[in-house]
Amino acid sequence: GAGVSQTPSNKVTEKGKYVELRCDPISGHTALYWYRQSLGQGPEFLIYFQGTGAADDSGLPNDRFFAVRPEGSVSTLKIQRTERGDSAVYLCASSLGGASYEQYFGPGTRLTVT
């Protein structure tokens, strides 16, 4: 079956611009997660959705980052006034529910801020 998909696969933007990154989870998965992965590092948690609501956004680095999941399926991670330090791979994962630990990851979106 289809896995987690993310678009775009690559995004290059200029410092100060706004970007949106999209995640399509596996159908039927109620839990959705965003992680950020810098070069040479493991993924770092950003935010977790259970259904439509953000159950935990404690990993978002600052108020320039925001994520939504209005219908409990597709999610969009939004970054305002991008900075060069935001350059990373942004990974999305989904699971059957918060209590189901196996998280299935998408291929990621590589964001480069110039």
Added chain:
Amino acid sequence: GESVGLHLPTLSVQEGDNSIINCAYSNSASDYFIWYKQESGKGPQFIIDIRSNMDKRQGQRVTVLLNKTVKHLSLQIAATQPGDSAVYFCAENMDSSYKLIFGSGTRLLVRP
């Protein structure tokens, strides 16, 4: 895509040999541990997991060992194949939380 883990510790093994990848985790309250494999340009792929009430779990060609006394986790891969070449991450999960905390990873290179 750009490879992950350019500055990671590297384990180089001969094809057919066994591999052992180690991980030290940080939180003694963690009760669930997972190994992920990440190939260049792809997201992490689940390999095997273990809960804190176990010290060993086996899968197909893989075994995970957990030593809670010294907060150490290892992944053993039997008869390593070229397709096993990737970066391997351990992740821990605390108190039935949904949040995974990843280690820094090890690159596995398999020599033909």
